[in-house]
Amino acid sequence: MTNSIEELADSNLIIVTGxxxxxxxxxxxLRMKRAVRKGAKLIVIDPxxxxxxxxxxxxxxxxxxxxxxxxxxxxxxxxxxxxxDEQYVNSRTEGFAxxxxxxxxxxxxxxxxxxxxxxxxxxxxxxxYAKASPGAAICYTLGITEHSCGSHNVQSLGNLGMLGGNFxxxxxxxxxxxxxxxxxxxxxxxxIPTDLPGYQKLERPGVREKFEAAWGVPLPKRRxxxxxxxxDQMIKGNVRGVFIMGENTVISDPHANHAEHxxxxxxxxVVQDIFLTDTARLADVxxxxxAFAESDGTFANSERRVQxxxxxxxxxxEARQDVDILxxxxxxxxxxxxxxxxxxxxxxxxxxxxxxxxxTYKRLDEGQGIQWPCPDEDHPGTPYLHRDDMDSxxxxxxxxxxxxxxxxxxxxxxPIVLTTGRRRSTYHTGTQTGRASGxxxxxxxxxxxxxxxxxxxxxxxxGDTLVVSSRRxxxxxxxxxxxxxxxxxxxxxxxxxxxxxxxxxxxxxxDFITETPxxxxxxxxxxxxxxxxxHWKSAQARVRLAGEVVMPTKLKRDAAVAPAGD
Amino acid sequence: xGQDLARPASRARPVPLTHNMKPLNLPLNLQxxxxxxxxxxxxxxxxxxxxxxxxxxxxxxxxxxGPKGTCRMCLVEVTVGGKTQTVASCTSFAAEGSKVExxxxxxxxxxxxxLEMLLSETSAPKRFPxxxxxxxxxxxxxxxxxxxxxxxxxxxxxxxxxxxxNPFIQxxxxxxxxxxxxxxxxxxxxxxxxxxxxxxxxxxxxxSFFGNNLLDSPCTFCGQCxxxxxxxxxxxxxxxxxxxxxxxxxxxxxxxxxxxxxINLITQDGELAGTxxxxxxxxxxxxxxxxxxxxxxxxxxxxxLKYPLIRKDGVLQRASWxxxxxxxxxxxxxxxxxxxxxxxxxxxxxxVVTEANYLLQKFARAAIGTNNIDNCSRT
Numbered sequence: 001m002t003n004s005i006e007e008l009a010d011s012n013l014i015i016v017t018g019x020x021x022x023x024x025x026x027x028x029x030l031r032m033k034r035a036v037r038k039g040a041k042l043i044v045i046d047p048x049x050x051x052x053x054x055x056x057x058x059x060x061x062x063x064x065x066x067x068x069x070x071x072x073x074x075x076x077x078x079x080x081x082x083x084x085d086e087q088y089v090n091s092r093t094e095g096f097a098x099x100x101x102x103x104x105x106x107x108x109x110x111x112x113x114x115x116x117x118x119x120x121x122x123x124x125x126x127x128x129y130a131k132a133s134p135g136a137a138i139c140y141t142l143g144i145t146e147h148s149c150g151s152h153n154v155q156s157l158g159n160l161g162m163l164g165g166n167f168x169x170x171x172x173x174x175x176x177x178x179x180x181x182x183x184x185x186x187x188x189x190x191x192i193p194t195d196l197p198g199y200q201k202l203e204r205p206g207v208r209e210k211f212e213a214a215w216g217v218p219l220p221k222r223r224x225x226x227x228x229x230x231x232d233q234m235i236k237g238n239v240r241g242v243f244i245m246g247e248n249t250v251i252s253d254p255h256a257n258h259a260e261h262x263x264x265x266x267x268x269x270v271v272q273d274i275f276l277t278d279t280a281r282l283a284d285v286x287x288x289x290x291a292f293a294e295s296d297g298t299f300a301n302s303e304r305r306v307q308x309x310x311x312x313x314x315x316x317x318e319a320r321q322d323v324d325i326l327x328x329x330x331x332x333x334x335x336x337x338x339x340x341x342x343x344x345x346x347x348x349x350x351x352x353x354x355x356x357x358x359x360t361y362k363r364l365d366e367g368q369g370i371q372w373p374c375p376d377e378d379h380p381g382t383p384y385l386h387r388d389d390m391d392s393x394x395x396x397x398x399x400x401x402x403x404x405x406x407x408x409x410x411x412x413x414x415p416i417v418l419t420t421g422r423r424r425s426t427y428h429t430g431t432q433t434g435r436a437s438g439x440x441x442x443x444x445x446x447x448x449x450x451x452x453x454x455x456x457x458x459x460x461x462x463g464d465t466l467v468v469s470s471r472r473x474x475x476x477x478x479x480x481x482x483x484x485x486x487x488x489x490x491x492x493x494x495x496x497x498x499x500x501x502x503x504x505x506x507x508x509x510x511d512f513i514t515e516t517p518x519x520x521x522x523x524x525x526x527x528x529x530x531x532x533x534x535h536w537k538s539a540q541a542r543v544r545l546a547g548e549v550v551m552p553t554k555l556k557r558d559a560a561v562a563p564a565g566d
Numbered sequence: 567x568g569q570d571l572a573r574p575a576s577r578a579r580p581v582p583l584t585h586n587m588k589p590l591n592l593p594l595n596l597q598x599x600x601x602x603x604x605x606x607x608x609x610x611x612x613x614x615x616x617x618x619x620x621x622x623x624x625x626x627x628x629x630x631x632g633p634k635g636t637c638r639m640c641l642v643e644v645t646v647g648g649k650t651q652t653v654a655s656c657t658s659f660a661a662e663g664s665k666v667e668x669x670x671x672x673x674x675x676x677x678x679x680x681l682e683m684l685l686s687e688t689s690a691p692k693r694f695p696x697x698x699x700x701x702x703x704x705x706x707x708x709x710x711x712x713x714x715x716x717x718x719x720x721x722x723x724x725x726x727x728x729x730x731x732n733p734f735i736q737x738x739x740x741x742x743x744x745x746x747x748x749x750x751x752x753x754x755x756x757x758x759x760x761x762x763x764x765x766x767x768x769x770x771x772x773x774s775f776f777g778n779n780l781l782d783s784p785c786t787f788c789g790q791c792x793x794x795x796x797x798x799x800x801x802x803x804x805x806x807x808x809x810x811x812x813x814x815x816x817x818x819x820x821x822x823x824x825x826x827x828x829i830n831l832i833t834q835d836g837e838l839a840g841t842x843x844x845x846x847x848x849x850x851x852x853x854x855x856x857x858x859x860x861x862x863x864x865x866x867x868x869x870x871l872k873y874p875l876i877r878k879d880g881v882l883q884r885a886s887w888x889x890x891x892x893x894x895x896x897x898x899x900x901x902x903x904x905x906x907x908x909x910x911x912x913x914x915x916x917x918v919v920t921e922a923n924y925l926l927q928k929f930a931r932a933a934i935g936t937n938n939i940d941n942c943s944r945t
Contacts, residue, residue: 005825006848026788026854027825033757055757178824182923183916186941189923191914193937197924202937215932220907224930224937230911239911239938241901243894245926246915247942268897275869276882284897285890286882288871289918292821293831293838293862297919299819301826305848309919312816312831313838313865317872318887322922326929328887332895333933337925345921368848369826424786425855427822435867436860437804438733441781542781549784 002161002173003137003384004303004371009034010171013132015125017045017067017157018143018520022052023424023546025141025177028302032139041128045070046143047419048491049484051547058124062115064417064489065147065406065521071156072401073111074126076103078163083130088165092390095398099159102400114403133164138174142421145176146519148407150511155399162396168386178302179422181292185300188356188372189349193224198353214352217335227253228515231262240267245322246289248277251429251497254517255472255508272325275431278497288319295321297342298364300372304382306359307369406521407509410488414470414523416454417489420502421520424546426495433495444539446500447480448526449491455481458526463537465529468492470522473504476529478536482545490526598666611655611666612640620668623677623708624656625684626745628794630850631754633657637745639677639708643667674712681705681714684743686722687768688797702810704796705743725771732780734787734803734859737772741799744770748791748800755852760785789858793843793851804859805840808832817844820857821917827853829861838862898934907935914941 008014008031022029029052036042036055044056053059062070078084079100089096112119129136138161144153157174166172178184190197200207202223212219225233227249233239242263253259263269263282271283274291294315300306315321320328323342330337339345343361350356358374359381370381373391385391410417425442427433448466460466464479468490477492477500485491494502507522593604598618605614610633612624626637633656640655646664652673655666667673684705708714725739744763749772752761760783764773774783792800815830828847832840841861845851874890875882885893901909912930914923923941930939 025823025825026786027827027849027852027857030755030757030852034755037754180824180916180942181819181821181826182918182920183824183941185920186914186916186923189914189920190927191923191939191941192927193940196931197927211931215928217932218935219931220935220937222908222937224908224939225911227911227913227940227942230938230940239909240905241898241910243910243912243926243929245913245922246918247913249913249942252942268901270894274865274871275867276871276875280871281882283875283882284877285894286871286875287890287894288873291865291870292917292919293816293818293865295919295922297921299826300920301819302824305826306920307819307826307828307847308817310816310818312814312818312833313836316870318874319870319872320887322918323925325891326922326925329891329895330925330929330933332891333898333929335933342919342921345925349921349924368828368846427856427860432821432864433856433860435864435869436856437863439860441733442787442855544782544784546786 001175001177001303002167002386003171003175005031007171007384008032008137008139008175009038011035011040011132011135011137012171013041013043013128013136015043015045015129015136015138016052016056017138017140018145018153019139019141019177020046020048020050020052020143020421021139021141021177022050024179024422025302026424028139028177041132043125043128045125047486047489049486054547058121060117060121060125061486062117063486064419065149066115066403067144067147067153068149068156068401069106069111069114069403070117070122071160072103072106072403073108073122074129075099075156075159075163076106077108077123077126078130078160079103081127081130083127084163085133085165088134089162092167093162093396093398095400099398099400129160129164133172134166134169135171136164136166137172138166139177140175141177142179143520145511145514145516147521148509148511148518149401149404150516150518151513152399152401152404155401158396159398162398167390167396168384168388170384173384176302180428181301182299184302184304185298185306188300188353190353193226196352197349198355200353211352214348226515228510228517231259234262234265237265241269242266243270243272244279244283245272246274248273248279248429248431250278250282251494251501251503254503254506254510254519256501256503257473258508272322274319277429277431287325288315288317289325290315290319290321294319295323295342297323298346301369303371305369305371306356306364308361308364406507407518408471408507408521408523410523414525415488416524416526418468418470418505418522418524419489419491419520420494420506421491423493423495426493428495429497430495440539441543443495443543445536446477446492446494446496446502447540447543448477449480449482449485449545450526451485451487451489452481452483454485454487455479460526460528463540465531465533465536467527467529468505468524469527470505470507470524472506472508475500475502475504476533477502478533478540480540480545482548484545484547490524594660594662596660596662596664596666599668605660609660611642611644611653611658611660614660615642615655615666615668622655622668623681623704623711625705625708625743625796626747627656628747628751628755630852631750634746634750637680639680641673641676643670643673677708678712678714681709681712682716682718685709685714685716686719687725687743689724689740703798706797722768728772728774728778730774730779732785732787732803734789734855735780735785735792736801736803736806737780738799738801739772741797742772743797743799745796747794747796748772751790751794756786756788756790758784758786758788761791787855787859789843789853789855790851792858793853802840802842802858805832808834808839813839815842817846820853820861822856822861825849827857829853829857831862838866902934908938910934910936911938911940914939916942
């Protein structure tokens with residue numbers, strides 16, 4: 001996030017797009033609700049009627065995969081009505097003239113048609129966003145990024161941020177809400193094929209040399225390959241060994257059959273995890289690791305805040321902390337390390353990564369965590385980026401991006417679009433929430449959320465067992481009839497892999513720049529299963545999806561006899 | 567002003583917003599029990615007295631929803647411009663040059679009487695032995711501090727417990743004092759609207775639609791009502807049977823999403839027993855259903871991996887650490903020798919600590935010699 005979570009409560013306007021915030025980030029949603037209570041406007045732009053729409057001033061229900069035409073049209077209105085922050089655009093950005101010409105190809109009427117929304121919505125979003133800027137925040141998550149044009153989607157939001165002068169504004173910014181507890185920290189630490197620790201580019205002069213001097217060994221010059229590329233290379237036989245730490249790749253990656261096939265093609269596979277996951281079952285060596293409650297170290301959260309993680313109990317059996325296992329392995333590879341604890345590893349890391357240099361365990365223990373960049377030990381941390389200038393030292397570049405439809409669209413054979421995501425009471429592949437008692441009452445099994453009109457047309461009822469198939473595979477799942485889903489689209493999570501391996505169905509397309517998989521759109525067909533799971537029907541009878549209120553039968557009857565209309 | 571006044575502020579104390587970059591208000595100067603203190607111009611009297619190190623019971627106050635002024639426990643005497651008034655310190659703004667008295671005999675008597683009135687609404691007398699879990703709660707701490715007598719006033723009719731089968735929140739309204747902190751946090755902070763007050767006066771009761779069963783209500787089971795409840799009327803069912811006097815707390819971070827809410831892991835005899843929010847973290851004590859009720863049981867699962875495993879004859883079998891790690895190192899060295907370092911890939915994790923991720927990328931680059939290091943941020 002460019003800005004801080006707490007700041008959202010002070011925003012003038014919040015645009016939430018591609019984020020089911022009350023379910024995926026409930027505690028961030030609290031700040032959004034607070035902002036609304038304090039008078040801010042909230043605009044939700046999403047294909048699904050998510051719970052947050054209850055708090056929204058305007059819900060713009062765009063079609064799946066039409067983000068770019070919408071935001072380009074919004075930019076079109078802002079520019080043509082001269083609502084943008086001219087001084088900011090002149091002093092801190094480049095490429096405005098070209099961008100202004102580019103968005104002329106995206107008049108509001110065109111976007112309205114492509115996105116399936118009233119043209120008035122485009123004007124509304126543009127005018128309200130411009131009026132509230134600076135100090136208008138955009139929040140997004142995987143609904144924006146998990147598309148084959150995901151990085152362009154992000155750029156289209158970045159364009160708006162610059163037009164409004166919101167990069168570097170308190171309570172403004174363009175804020176990706178990070179999905180996993182330490183996804184920020186994993187990136188910070190340099191676990192990326194192109195960057196050394198602290199986002200120091202491998203190819204930048206002097207960077208590799210600095211690490212070679214610190215680590216005392218020559219380092220490889222060539223960029224590494226991403227996970228997606230690696231899996232293709234495994235199948236081709238070019239990757240022989242793989243070391244996987246703490247990830248259930250087989251379940252979490254798209255087109256699961258492909259991921260499993262790839263991993264089976266390797267010669268030697270090591271998995272370090274806390275459970276014998278479906279991925280660990282394929283391994284040649286499984287290393288038992290400590291869980292978060294047994295580990296010392298740090299997590300970095302969505303707002304770049306480094307916070308201390310402390311061990312409360314000892315790991316079970318012979319399991320060891322990840323840090324200890326890796327330090328041991330270094331020695332056996334002939335490169336013994338001087339660090340022996342997480343604290344010493346952190347000290348080595350921060351001294352090599354300027355953005356984290358001032359963050360020490362001592363400071364973390366004394367305070368509430370520190371937000372990077374924090375260049376020295378007297379620096380208080382950085383609540384929001386780009387305050388006085390773009391932090392990269394370069395101007396912000398407007399990106400003229402074009403509409404690219406999802407790689408797979410609905411057709412006659414596969415007429416429904418499947419989009420996937422999270423729900424509040426389950427998490428990812430369910431290895432953690434699946435073991436918490438009581439959660440089976442909140443969400444007993446996977447459900448396929450389907451619009452009531454579609455369900456009626458296809459002859460499905462709530463709780464029916466369905467077979468959802470795509471060109472890559474099929475799964476059985478219970479129907480959940482709800483108007484959270486728009487017509488022509490259904491929604492599923494992937495938290496119940498034992499019975500419903502959703503990612504057997506999802507698309508194998510991915511973003512051509514970041515290689516993020518297109519989880520948010522694939523074409524499927526839905527049929528009633530020959531064998532009905534009656535247990536599902538009874539188990540979900542009382543389940544409420546977020547934002548749904550199930551009326552007791554008696555009240556429903558009362559409502560039915562009440563006079564209609566005004 | 568004895569030393570007993572200077573106990574640490576209760577768990578609902580305001581968390582300073584260190585990153586609030588808006589211009590600071592000009593400070594006001596006032597005196598609390600004779601001690602000078604400077605506070606921002608929008609501060610309340612309560613902020614001033616807590617900043618000075620004093621405290622008063624605040625049974626209806628949660629900083630997240632702001633002052634309500636209904637319990638009247640925090641009343642103090644404020645003298646400004648030669649005029650002395652008794653005001654609720656949570657709702658009254660601090661005034662320049664004012665003098666605040668928090669513990670005059672009259673105020674202490676007054677608070678004792680209020681507490682005795684509240685005691686007459688509950689079964690507390692019977693349930694008040696010091697080893698009772700509720701003895702930890704804000705209300706009973708205040709009862710002890712002010713020496714309120716449970717039998718000072720005739721006992722009134724009990725409130726009815728809610729026979730609610732949900733597996734998370736125990737609702738024992740026999741202990742309820744109708745402070746409404748639970749309904750305030752539910753309606754004004756979480757904005758779930760799951761619970762409300764039904765009835766008036768002595769008949770007031772916390773109620774949920776429909777049929778008083780939380781599973782059928784809009785409740786999200788965020789657990790905020792439990793953690794703001796000052797009496798122990800609302801408790802975490804998963805913590806039932808845990809003796810609060812024998813537990814330890816470890817400050818750490820929730821293992822789920824990227825918000826990074828602060829939690830305290832509760833351990834008893836070296837075993838995990840539950841979770842409570844960390845009110846001193848930037849998340850200000852807020853959690854969701856996962857952080858509150860699902861953040862520790864998986865750690866204790868019997869299915870956890872306890873020993874290294876090596877595949878022998880096609881089956882994963884128990885091995886020693888030496889065997890397992892030597893095999894990994896040996897095999898990697900062999901692959902590097904035969905096909906070069908780029909035929910190995912390492913995948914780090916968005917779920918484990920940064921230090922381990924740092925080590926794994928260093929392992930890939932320095933020990934193996936490849937930049938084939940990635941993490942699961944894309945999924």
